[in-house]
Amino acid sequence: MMTFLRRLIPRPRNAQGERALDCVAVGKTLQRYLDGAATAETAALIEAHLEDCLRCGLEADTYRRIKAALASHRVPPPSDSLERLRDFGLELARSHGTKPGSG
Amino acid sequence: MNVDASRQTPFEQHVLPEIEVLLRVARALTRNDADAEDLVQDTLIRAHNGIEHFDGRHPRAWLLTILRNANINRNRRRRPELLRDPDLTFDRMGRAAGPEQTDAFVDLELDAELVRALDRLAEPFRLVIDLVDIQGLSYAEAAQALGIPPGTVMSRLHRARGRLRRRLDQTGLAPRSGK
Numbered sequence: 001m002m003t004f005l006r007r008l009i010p011r012p013r014n015a016q017g018e019r020a021l022d023c024v025a026v027g028k029t030l031q032r033y034l035d036g037a038a039t040a041e042t043a044a045l046i047e048a049h050l051e052d053c054l055r056c057g058l059e060a061d062t063y064r065r066i067k068a069a070l071a072s073h074r075v076p077p078p079s080d081s082l083e084r085l086r087d088f089g090l091e092l093a094r095s096h097g098t099k100p101g102s103g
Numbered sequence: 104m105n106v107d108a109s110r111q112t113p114f115e116q117h118v119l120p121e122i123e124v125l126l127r128v129a130r131a132l133t134r135n136d137a138d139a140e141d142l143v144q145d146t147l148i149r150a151h152n153g154i155e156h157f158d159g160r161h162p163r164a165w166l167l168t169i170l171r172n173a174n175i176n177r178n179r180r181r182r183p184e185l186l187r188d189p190d191l192t193f194d195r196m197g198r199a200a201g202p203e204q205t206d207a208f209v210d211l212e213l214d215a216e217l218v219r220a221l222d223r224l225a226e227p228f229r230l231v232i233d234l235v236d237i238q239g240l241s242y243a244e245a246a247q248a249l250g251i252p253p254g255t256v257m258s259r260l261h262r263a264r265g266r267l268r269r270r271l272d273q274t275g276l277a278p279r280s281g282k
Contacts, residue, residue: 069214
């Protein structure tokens with residue numbers, strides 16, 4: 001709730017007096033930031049902007065929800081398939097010059 | 104399987120631990136369990152044949168490249184139209200229309216809508232979402248699996264997420280951005 005309220009009050013520069021990013025710059029780097037691929041310096045500037053800007057803050061929240069929902073679809077591959085492939089791999093590892101199942 | 108690492112062959116050491124990731128990626132690429140298993144089997148054979156030339160660094164990247172090439176060969180044999188440049192294919196297709204799914208159990212609205220929106224994405228865009236957001240690959244790993252630069256992975260990913268986001272916006276499941 002406090003975060004939401006803070007975003008309603010625009011602050012043109014962050015507390016450290018660093019050059020704050022505007023919405024366009026944040027829009028360009030937001031995805032990298034959410035993927036953990038932004039540099040620490042950029043991430044700090046984005047975080048400061050997200051605290052201050054209602055629109056960008058909501059945008060980031062939405063993408064976080066999307067990413068979380070997508071990640072929830074990460075299921076292990078079928079165990080029987082995995083087991084067959086591991087057996088096949090082991091068989092290959094033990095073979096020298098001959099391929100499993102080739103003869 | 105308690106095998107002393109020092110007694111493992113390079114194939115056992117570098118390849119066997121990556122089988123699960125390979126199968127995940129293969130499932131994303133083929134969208135078919137049987138094809139995915141065949142593709143990984145193909146990849147394992149190629150890796151076994153090439154292990155002597157592998158320097159032992161970045162085995163996952165090496166294996167993803169092998170898997171990608173194996174997949175290209177399979178598609179060339181089976182579906183030559185897939186060899187077109189995916190970005191051009193996307194531009195030509197515009198908004199790819201997938202079959203409308205009417206799930207009887209659409210309670211988790213956002214999730215269900217996301218799945219629908221994902222199915223509607225053109226293949227190159229669905230793939231990057233699958234590899235990075237669902238399977239958890241890094242930009243670099245997805246780039247290896249797809250044979251494209253990491254920058255292209257990023258741009259496709261961002262465009263794809265934008266489409267998903269707009270879809271949720273249209274259905275009222277995402278907060279309006281205030282534009």
